[in-house]
Amino acid sequence: MTVEPNRMASHEADMPSTWTERGLRSGASWIACADVDVQQQFLSELEEGELMALPYLFDFWALDHQLPPEGAWRTWVVLGGRGAGKTRAGAEWVRSIVEGAKPLDEGACRRVALVGETIDQVREVMVFGDSGIIACSPPDRKPVWEAGRKRLVWPNGAIATVHTAHDPEGLRGPQFDAAWVDELAKWKRGQETWDQLQFALRLGDDPRVCVTTTPRNVDVLKRVLASPSTLQTHAPTQANAAHLASSFLEEVQARYQGTRLGRQELDGVLLADAEGALWTSEALEDGRVDALPAFDRIVVGLDPAASTGSAADECGIVVVGAVTQGPVQDWRAVVLADCTVRGATPSGWAKAAIAAMEQYGADRLVAEVNQGGAMVGEVLRQVDPMVPIKSVHASKGKVARAEPVAALYEQGRVSHVRGLDVLEDQMCRMTARGYEGGGSPDRVDALVWALHELMIEPAAKWRRPAVRSL
Structure with a gap:
């Protein structure tokens, strides 16, 4: 027996009470998760016209x-x-x-x-x-x-x-x-x-x-x-x-999983680059790498948090490796990991930073000490008395420190592995006017310190002419 198509309209509001009482939305999900007996009861209660109407009841089939x-x-x-x-x-x-x-x-x-x-x-x-x-x-x-x-x-x-x-x-x-x-x-x-x-x-x-x-x-x-x-x-x-x-x-x-392009095209996330940002999503994506070189040095950049608790700034911890053999124009770096922690105690972020060193075989921990002074080194050495630390003081503003690092990216000298989404989001909000995101760009600060140690300071020494004795 056949049923005329126009009968579907009269049946859309006359489906079995076993699920209409629950509402149309997600009806298919409910039926799919129900016991076999409930599924069979649901199907057996449908008349022929209702079966014809069911495929077109989008509220029943739709995802939220x-x-x-x-x-x-x-x-x-x-x-x-x-x-x-x-x-x-x-x-x-x-x-x-x-x-x-x-x-x-x-x-x-x-x-x-x-x-x-x-x-x-x-x-x-x-x-x-x-x-x-x-x-x-x-x-x-x-x-x-x-x-x-x-x-x-x-x-x-x-x-x-x-x-x-x-x-x-x-x-x-x-x-x-x-x-x-x-x-x-x-x-x-x-x-x-x-x-x-x-x-x-x-x-x-x-x-x-x-x-x-x-x-x-x-x-x-x-x-x-x-x-x-x-x-x-x-x-x-x-x-x-x-x-x-x-x-x-x-x-x-x-x-694409773990890339900014993947976050946009697969996760459907709107990635916002600030106007005039020092880094852009497109440039970061173009510099993505999967195969890693043999590094000459690996360091961990650390930007300690000034306070603790859920409302505190993050403690930036970023791992970077570099190839620095040969002429300076051939030097390259790869950002390997973002191990940043939030709300950790001083002992907690110190353990996280040292664990990152051990995991990636880093030879030095570069730590900003503006906020904590000597306390930063003391906290780190309480966790590992032999940890190699270089303490750095921020005499310039965040933008002034970040600009030479951004120039390395523009020259194609720095690449990223996948999975650095939050770090990259912060980078794309750093502008010549300052950071245009919420809170402090602690991940970017840690990245900047690591790349200064690996690329910028050694390059400056390499270029500096030797002083000839008279």
């Missing part, structure tokens, strides 16, 4: 980050890694707006803007993609694509028109009560297009926009996220692993 947040918002940003299910979330949100629970005035219908970087990307991803609007729509509510007019038309009269970031002016004139914006962070004319869209969102009682994007450090995305009318959901690629090829996950994790 794919469902719009509750409350008053104008913009919902779905921020996630590659393959995290962002496109599906946007397509289903459009479907919910079009099929809508809110009644419209007689003769009115929804007007939706579909905005992507190019027409091809809107058509092939947002409209016809595997997770696009047409693929997500039930047979009785599937829209028709009118190629000549670049729009989708639903059986109930709703219309979604295509617009692109290459033509912001195309958003002048039309008006909408909803918009789906895809990959905002990669648009070259993002701010201009976004601004024009805001002027066009003027229909209905509560015009809203859904933004689905992998994060990038661009001004338009940062402004949208900072708006008080914006709410955000977030998920890494791994959250949608059940719907991704295992070989894809293995490959991208092997290549």
Whole structure:
């Protein structure tokens, strides 16, 4: 026996009470974790029409980050890694707006803007993609694509028109009560297009926009996220692993896990570089290494914390190795580890620093003593009386010390291993104006001391001409 597709609408609100009492959200997760008896009961209670409706009840199947947040918002940003299910979330949100629970005035219908970087990307991803609007729509509510007019038309009269970031002016004139914006962070004319869209969102009682994007450090995305009318959901690629090829996950994790690019593209984290930063995400990523050379020296940089407890600054502990044989122009360094600790007692950070030395075979501990003076050396020698320490005093400001080290990076002389995310975040907030992050850049200070010891001071001695006796 067959059931007409239009019967699905009447069954969406008439599913078995065993799970509707719990709410639609995460229904599939609940059923998947339930006992076999409960699963069998659930399936046996479904009528044929209900079985046909079930695949299209997105609240039942969706992951948490794919469902719009509750409350008053104008913009919902779905921020996630590659393959995290962002496109599906946007397509289903459009479907919910079009099929809508809110009644419209007689003769009115929804007007939706579909905005992507190019027409091809809107058509092939947002409209016809595997997770696009047409693929997500039930047979009785599937829209028709009118190629000549670049729009989708639903059986109930709703219309979604295509617009692109290459033509912001195309958003002048039309008006909408909803918009789906895809990959905002990669648009070259993002701010201009976004601004024009805001002027066009003027229909209905509560015009809203859904933004689905992998994060990038661009001004338009940062402004949208900072708006008080914006709410955000977030998920890494791994959250949608059940719907991704295992070989894809293995490959991208092997290549990019533990890198800043991986944090952006897989973890969906917005990595912010301060304007005029001494280091940039792109440059750090370009200098990533996997194979390590044979080092001539390895040192640990230490920037002790002035206090203890959860509210105290971190104690920066950074391990760096260097190859310094041959001409100075051939010298290279690799940042090997960030062993920074927070809230540790003096004995605690001293043990952590010495443990880092032992683990990486470092020959010296370079410790700033401005805050603790002789106490720093005394604390370290209580842990290991024979530890080789070089005490350094900061006679210059943090920026002045960091600038020659940043120059080494610009020359391609310093590389990073994977997994230095927090250190690199601090580095990308160091500017000529100072540190533009929260707290103190203790990890950067430790890095700077280590590279001064390995590269800058020895190079200065190497270049200094010998004094000839008369």
